[in-house]
Amino acid sequence: MKKIAASIPHSIWPAEDLKRAEKEAADSFGITLYELMLRAGEAAFTVARQQFPDTRCWLVLCGHGNNGGDGYVVARLAAAAGIQVTLLALESNKPLPEEAAQARDAWLNAGGVIHAPDILWPEQVDLIIDGLLGTGLTSAPRDNVAQLIDHVNAHPAPVLALDIPSGLNAQTGAAPGAVIHAHHTLTFIALKPGLLTGKARDVVGQLHHHALGLESWLNGQETALTRFDASQLCRWFTPRRPTSHKGDHGRLLIIGGDHGTAGAIRMAGEAALRAGAGLVRVLTRSENIAPLLTARPELMVHELTSASLDESLQWADVVVIGPGLGQQEWGKKALQKVENFRKPMLWDADALNLLAINPDKRHNRVLTPHPGEAARMLNCSVAEIESDRLLAAQRLVKRYAGVVVLKGAGTVIANAEGEMGIVDAGNAGMASGGMGDVLSGIIGALLGQKLTPWDAACAGCVAHGAAADRLAAQFGMRGMLATDLFTALWRVVNPDVVDTKDD
Structure with missing residues (x-):
């Protein structure tokens, strides 16, 4: 046969x-x-x-x-x-x-x-x-x-x-x-x-x-439409030069972690490190500094103030803002300064909810809404978003410019040049808190490693999903945590390394 x-x-x-x-x-x-x-x-x-x-x-x-x-x-x-x-x-x-x-x-x-x-x-x-x-x-x-x-x-x-x-x-x-x-x-x-x-x-x-x-x-x-999956990881994650140093792999600034949401900013920061960022600085609430440094000492953690933000924006190659940011005055003031950042940036979570209130267009920005955030950004229902996810992504790009990552089962990616992709990676184990924060850190890290916003979004989503797929194949979907992805992610972003034993 x-x-x-x-x-x-x-x-x-x-x-x-x-x-x-x-x-x-x-x-x-x-x-x-x-x-x-x-x-x-x-x-x-x-x-x-x-x-x-x-x-x-x-x-x-x-x-x-x-x-x-x-x-x-x-x-x-x-x-x-x-x-x-x-x-x-x-x-x-x-x-x-x-x-x-x-x-x-x-x-x-x-x-x-x-x-x-x-x-x-x-x-x-x-x-x-x-x-x-x-x-x-x-x-x-x-x-x-x-x-x-x-x-x-x-x-x-x-x-x-x-x-x-x-x-x-x-x-x-x-x-x-x-x-x-x-x-x-x-x-x-x-x-x-x-x-x-x-x-x-x-x-x-x-x-x-x-x-x-x-x-x-x-x-x-x-x-104009492309399916992205784990077989393409080698296209984005090429071997590093032996003489490269941390400065070559991006200085990433991550802003967020209001009262009670230190976990979001910690997950974004560690995900960025596991995705290969050279240096990651976190600006957050002062009470979050000690826990974050204890959990992941490789992060550089500082209190978010007007002065620290000004200095950090001068230092950074890339900014990620939104994980745990909140929608109070503390988060709003930070976003107002960040919005004029001219280098690549990623907005997620409450940064998107604040953007929905005061829409603008930025071509140097990656937006990563889930369907609920997308509905707020387009002033429509979640049902309308889910009835045509490709059209919703196109509408988001038209209103906000840049690159849009509409998360969900079959994540849709779109940009202002008319390119569109669907991510064929990931599983239902990812339906748990913190997964979006991890994705933000991954994409931010790839922006710092000089991938274009389009490639960083595509590669980041595939790596994120592929890491979860490795875990699901080994342990199953139910009970998967966002932080479980870190070790699997380390393997996924090094596709040139041959497995010598099971994870």
Whole structure:
């Protein structure tokens, strides 16, 4: 059996470009769209056999578009291999697209039967193939389809989704209504953004990709969207010169830690050190000085005053402000001085909440909001942010300039030049306090090591997520602490070092 390549491309195509890309790519090779459908069905059948080799009773669900056509091809191949196939198809007053109609006719000519979607399911179903709704979905599935999706999700059999789980928006990753919870998803031709962000992390399962033989054409096209993952760490974290010294790796100033939030500034500071910053100075409340120096003596910790801030801004190559800053007069005065800093800076946490009150544009700034902060910055609801995370990131860039890191499952990064990326690293273990402070320190450190704001944001997010992934693989997700990342981060930012033993 032909093996399906496990690698996922780094280029991402906007959903609205997919039909055009499919047609142009097929034309460039002189093949028909039906031939592509046959290839898609064969690829899906191969993945199903590889992942679920012992299954013998398949339920194939076909919609009224080309996604359903792929399902008909899978069903025919499965039946030919001796698998018991029950095929359910949605009904419609409109005719099937030409290619899907050919696939349906081939299924019927091979002796296949098409059942109505509301029949009683067979007692024995050990694999479900989801070919109901494709990449064109923009609204909630109709009631009858939603009921079918709910039935699938309640069934114990594993699900393989064709191209995208039915009910998931291919552009945004939002699920406006019922959505298939797939165990595996095989996406065809190009990678869609909705498979990597938003609700996708809950419903896609293990993602597979097959270009259907169109790789050479796809590789010759430029896209503004990029998938970033741990395989690219060597691109950003290159070996250091043997003669380099601490001054070569950035003087980083971190400001924050109001009453009761010393932990935030400590985590940002230590994360910066573990990400390779040469020198890290912390300005904070006086009562935080002794605890921070005790916890991490490599930090230079001083009381935040007007004089210390003026001197430190002259000293620093990069400023990070926000972790534990608060929104009282103490934090406001610091931010007012920092906002005119001309070198690279990163704003997080309460710096973003204060920015939302007095918006401005700064091109030398990286902003790292979570969805709640982003909602305040755009004067909208969190639901609106999560309904289209890519659009939200673009709106933030338009209003505030610089580089925006919209955190969450499938972090989105955008800049004023139109570049966008989705971070394919990290896990649910990171849903705990302090993770954002660690990220701020990492990105700040990379800015000090002379990465551009865009590269520092991308590399920092990947390193952050990759460190958490190492921990999850070793210990699991539940109970992961932000400070647990430090040792794993040390390893991640040195990808040229070969592991000689387990962590």
